[in-house]
Amino acid sequence: MSVADYTAYPYSRGTTHITGPNLNDPLDFDVGFFTDKDDIDLKKQIWAYKKQREIMRRTHMYRGELAIGHPKFPDGSGAACVDMTSPSYQNGVGSDIRDLEYSADDNKAIEQFLRENINTTWHSLGTAKMAPRAQKGVVDQDLTVYGVERLKVVDLSIAPENVGANTNNTALVIGEKGADIILKELGLVKGYSKKTKLPS
DSSP states (O other): OOOOOOOSSOSOOOEEEOOSSSTTSOOEEEOOTTOSTTOHHHHHHHHHHHHHHHHHHTSTTOOOOOGGGSOOOOTTOTTSOOOTTOGGGTTOOOSOOOOOOOOHHHHHHHHHHHHHHOOOOSOOOOTTOBSOGGGTOSBOTTOBBTTOTTOBOOSGGGOSSOOSSOHHHHHHHHHHHHHHHHHHHTTOSTTOOTTSOOOO
16 A cells, blocks of 8 residues: 655646747746745655654554655664564554654655655646736636637636646536536527626
């Protein structure tokens, strides 16, 4: 069994920019992981790494850890991974489990591991967020792109921030709402004009 933790609402910000007018021009793309000025995202991940270990160590299925999924702790570290074949875990977990203690060097090892291994959960969204233009919005409440005539965006890129839910369901809702807006603007729904306020 493996455990993964992630930050649904990070403080760090990456960037994506076009570099030219052609479709095959490369993107200027920076993921921006762990770039928030106060290292809040890094601190959260260090805390979460330690907490998920403690949770797993207290389960009845626990038989040790695979080093490949953990930092390379210094020799002699009290936080080093327990070998899965260790006799102390052959017959299940004991009742007297104490939290692991981490030294300053252990914390450095965790930080290095996170910086080398952090990645995304692939819930890509928010690159054309729906928000006022003054708040770096790309589309308005009718999903129309600011400054461009007759262009709408109707996909997960309009989400103003991450969603703490299944992204497929969110995409379906956005698609249905977008279709409703477009049908009404095209006059395919009786009694609608562009000046009519849509129900929220």
